[in-house]
Structure formats: C-alpha cells, structure tokens
Amino acid sequence: MSELQTPKARKRGLVVQEMPGEMLVYDTETNKAHCLNDSAAFVWTSCNGVNTVSDIVREFEAKAKGTVTQDFVWLAIDQLSSKGLLETKIEPRFKGKSRRDVLKSIGLASVAALPIIASLAAPQSALAATSCNCSRHSDCPQLGTPCLTNMCANTGMTPAFTCTA
Amino acid sequence: MTASTYGQNFISFGVPVRFESRNARLFQKAIETADRALIGNLTPTRKRPEHIFTFGRDKERGIFVEHNGDLATCGEIERGVFKYFDSYLRVRIGEYCPNRVFIHSGVVALDGKALLIPGNSFSGKSTLVLELVRLGAEYFSDEFAILDEQGNVHPYARPINMRTDDGKYRPYTVDVGSSKTSHRAGLPVAAVLFTKYKESSRFRPKILSPAEGIMSVTPFTLPIRVNPAYSIRVLQQVMNNALIIRSKRTHAPRFAQILLQYLNDFL
Incomplete structure (x- = not known):
C-alpha cells in the first residue's frame, strides 16, 4: 500500500464502545473483542477512506497527541488490518521485522504512546465453560465408576458430561 | 419431532420456554429439573415459546432431549441426561435473557x-x-x-x-x-x-x-x-x-x- 492510499475503517458487524483513553470493539463476525488504546483508536477513526497516512499524521499532531512519524501510523494500520478492522486488508509494512526493529524504525521522534490493540476471542460455546455438581454420588451419570468428586465437566462439543473422578 | 401429549409454557428470566413429552414421568422430571436449575425462576405463562424442549425415549437414542427440534443430549442413563439438561437450560436462559x-x-x-x-x-x-x-x-x-x-x-x-x-x-x-x-x-x-x-x-x-x-x-x-x-x-x-x-x-x-x-x- 502506498502512502497515497486511503485506508478505510470497517463499520459493518462491529459493536464499538468508546471509553476514556480506550476503545472497545467487538467483532460479531469473528466473535473477537479488541481493545484499542488511545493512539490506535485515533488512527482507526481517522481511517475514513479519504485520509492518507500523511493526513493522519498531521491530524494526530494537530490534536496535540504529540509528534509522530509515518511509521507510527503504519504500526497502527498494520495491526488494524491484521485484526480485520479495515475494509480492505493491506500488505503488512513491518512483516518479518522484530518488535525491537519496529520500535527503532518508529524512533524517538514519536513521543505519543505506541498504538496497541489487544484481542480476545469469545468461547465457541457458552456450554464449554460450565459443569454441574452432583448433590449425591448416585447422581453420577457414569454408572459403575465410584465417583470421588461429585463433579462433572462438559467435554466440549459432545452433548454429555464426563465424570471427573 | 415427537407428537406430545404433555406440554406447558413457562417463562424464566424473561425467556419463554416450553417443555413437552409423550411420557408423563419424563415431563414431570423435566419441570423439576428446570425449576431446580433456575432456582425457582420458572413461572407458567401463555407467552409464545422461543425455546421448545422435547423429552422422549426411543430405541435408537435412549432418553433424549431436543431443543427446537435439534438433539440437545441423549443417553441410556436418565440422570445423566437430566444432569446435562440442567446445565444446558441454565446456559441457554443465560444466553437469551433479554434484560439481564x-x-x-x-x-x-x-x-x-x-x-x-x-x-x-x-x-x-x-x-x-x-x-x-x-x-x-x-x-x-x-x-x-x-x-x-x-x-x-x-x-x-x-x-x-x-x-x-x-x-x-x-x-x-x-x-x-x-x-x-x-x-x-x-x-x-x-x-x-x-x-x-x-x-x-x-x-x-x-x-x-x-x-x-x-x-x-x-x-x-x-x-x-x-x-x-x-x-x-x-x-x-x-x-x-x-x-x-x-x-x-x-x-x-x-x-x-x-x-x-x-x-x-x-x-
């Protein structure tokens, strides 16, 4: 992607919750939650399909967020793209580079907090997180096994509980 | 889907459900299990159910529970089936509760x-x-x-x-x-x-x-x-x-x- 291209933030299928200094984005298509820090959130909201990277750098600085380089914005765009938060996927700018190299290339000129996006996937099934307790040994669904724990765990997608004894 | 003789609509945490069965004992057991699972938050209602649970027994599956026509669980051991239903129901109510x-x-x-x-x-x-x-x-x-x-x-x-x-x-x-x-x-x-x-x-x-x-x-x-x-x-x-x-x-x-x-x- 060249400096003249204009990344566009994805809106469809996202639940966005703005919070002081952070933004929480829940992707209903992948069922992943993303937490964007202030810098990442600013870049994401600036990706309107019209702004170039240079424009975003200027906007960032104008909003008194501190001096930043183009690589600083690219770092955010790389992450936004890899998390599926842009309309079109872009070729990673820092592919194959170590975090140390990336930070070096961004340089000390960028005094603002580095853009960071933390992500977490929701579980496949709410049932996977549950279990059930027997109130007595005779409740155990697995006959013939002397149950020691009175507890069963859901073994995943199988519609059955397995005695954990 | 099983043609049912016994059936009743309930509401729990705002989620309308229906239990039905051709077997009176399984039907009763289902209501008792649900009442315990939902710590008493199970009230009869006339509201149209969003979740229909059907309880039955056949040669192929043993005792089974269907949820809106899909198999939720089955097995030969009744208490194992109802134990699973206990957790399954709690989780489904928790997922679909409209105001909690x-x-x-x-x-x-x-x-x-x-x-x-x-x-x-x-x-x-x-x-x-x-x-x-x-x-x-x-x-x-x-x-x-x-x-x-x-x-x-x-x-x-x-x-x-x-x-x-x-x-x-x-x-x-x-x-x-x-x-x-x-x-x-x-x-x-x-x-x-x-x-x-x-x-x-x-x-x-x-x-x-x-x-x-x-x-x-x-x-x-x-x-x-x-x-x-x-x-x-x-x-x-x-x-x-x-x-x-x-x-x-x-x-x-x-x-x-x-x-x-x-x-x-x-x-």
Whole structure:
C-alpha cells in the first residue's frame, strides 16, 4: 500500500464502545473483542477512506497527541488490518521485522504512546465453560465408576458430561 | 419431532420456554429439573415459546432431549441426561435473557456492595466464595453474576458443593435464603477480581482499566455472541464504577483474608 492510499475503517458487524483513553470493539463476525488504546483508536477513526497516512499524521499532531512519524501510523494500520478492522486488508509494512526493529524504525521522534490493540476471542460455546455438581454420588451419570468428586465437566462439543473422578 | 401429549409454557428470566413429552414421568422430571436449575425462576405463562424442549425415549437414542427440534443430549442413563439438561437450560436462559447479562462468576456482597470473581467451572471460584462467606461476606452466587442494565448484580444463590477435608465433594450449607429476599433491587458492583490459583504466589493486584475489564470478562459472558451490543453496554456500566484487579492467588483461606483486607483498605 502506498502512502497515497486511503485506508478505510470497517463499520459493518462491529459493536464499538468508546471509553476514556480506550476503545472497545467487538467483532460479531469473528466473535473477537479488541481493545484499542488511545493512539490506535485515533488512527482507526481517522481511517475514513479519504485520509492518507500523511493526513493522519498531521491530524494526530494537530490534536496535540504529540509528534509522530509515518511509521507510527503504519504500526497502527498494520495491526488494524491484521485484526480485520479495515475494509480492505493491506500488505503488512513491518512483516518479518522484530518488535525491537519496529520500535527503532518508529524512533524517538514519536513521543505519543505506541498504538496497541489487544484481542480476545469469545468461547465457541457458552456450554464449554460450565459443569454441574452432583448433590449425591448416585447422581453420577457414569454408572459403575465410584465417583470421588461429585463433579462433572462438559467435554466440549459432545452433548454429555464426563465424570471427573 | 415427537407428537406430545404433555406440554406447558413457562417463562424464566424473561425467556419463554416450553417443555413437552409423550411420557408423563419424563415431563414431570423435566419441570423439576428446570425449576431446580433456575432456582425457582420458572413461572407458567401463555407467552409464545422461543425455546421448545422435547423429552422422549426411543430405541435408537435412549432418553433424549431436543431443543427446537435439534438433539440437545441423549443417553441410556436418565440422570445423566437430566444432569446435562440442567446445565444446558441454565446456559441457554443465560444466553437469551433479554434484560439481564449472565456471567460465569462467583459473587459475594461486602457492606452492601458486590465483589465479582469471574471464572469457568473448576477455576476455584466456589472455594474462594465459600472462604469469603466464612469470613463474613454474604453469599450471592458461585456460578452466575446476573447483571441488570444499571450494572447492579442480582443473586443466583444455589447450594454450594465443596470439597471437604477428605478430598470429596459434598454439598456445603450456605445461607441461600437471605440474599434472595434482601437484595431484590440488586447491588452495585464495587470490585471485579480476575484470579488464577498458583501455589505459593503472592497477592500482587494489577489494576485494570474498564476496557481491559470488559475484555477480560468477555469469555465468561454468556450472551456475548447472542446480544453483544447489550452485553457490552451493561459490562461498561459495571466496569466504569468498579475496582478491577487481576492477581494470582494462593490457597483460598489465606487469600480470602488478604483480599478482604485489601478491599477494606481500598474501597
């Protein structure tokens, strides 16, 4: 992607919750939650399909967020793209580079907090997180096994509980 | 689908359900199991059901439970099937409840405010909840935190099963009556604790931001896939007003003391 291209933030299928200094984005298509820090959130909201990277750098600085380089914005765009938060996927700018190299290339000129996006996937099934307790040994669904724990765990997608004894 | 002789509509936590069966005994067993699973929140209704549970028995599957026509569980051993149905129903109600957000979490009340301890089964939350109750906290739940739109938590107090000194799990008597009756309006959440057991670990609380708190609680939030916008709105209400901490923990009795001291100092 060249400096003249204009990344566009994805809106469809996202639940966005703005919070002081952070933004929480829940992707209903992948069922992943993303937490964007202030810098990442600013870049994401600036990706309107019209702004170039240079424009975003200027906007960032104008909003008194501190001096930043183009690589600083690219770092955010790389992450936004890899998390599926842009309309079109872009070729990673820092592919194959170590975090140390990336930070070096961004340089000390960028005094603002580095853009960071933390992500977490929701579980496949709410049932996977549950279990059930027997109130007595005779409740155990697995006959013939002397149950020691009175507890069963859901073994995943199988519609059955397995005695954990 | 089985043609049913017995059938009744119920509503639980705002979710209209129907149980039906050709077998009177299975039908009765289903209602008893559901009533216990939902701690009495099962009221007959004329509302059109969104979830139809059919109970039956055939040669191929043994005893089976269907949910809206799809097989939920089956097996030869009746108590195993109903045990699974017990958990299945709780989770489905939690996922589809229209005006509450269910979180897998232990909950106790301290001086009129709630402490949430989100975690999956077997994460030790019952043990910790019980230790906190022993030290004077009020028991709310060892399974679900039920949150309303204002971010208040409501009790889901069922008897706790606890491991006793001989290493076996037995029902442990906790006062499940008072929290049901005395906190009908719910309690505000003062603190949320994310914790994992690690032997000999120290209590080193890291304070999380509201967004980090929402992220961390996402895996334990039942309706997050069904109703993400509502879930996140409610979670934000909770996290904006609570102290959110993460720490490893040592054995529950010692940790409970340290935690209570910390919360007393901090809140």
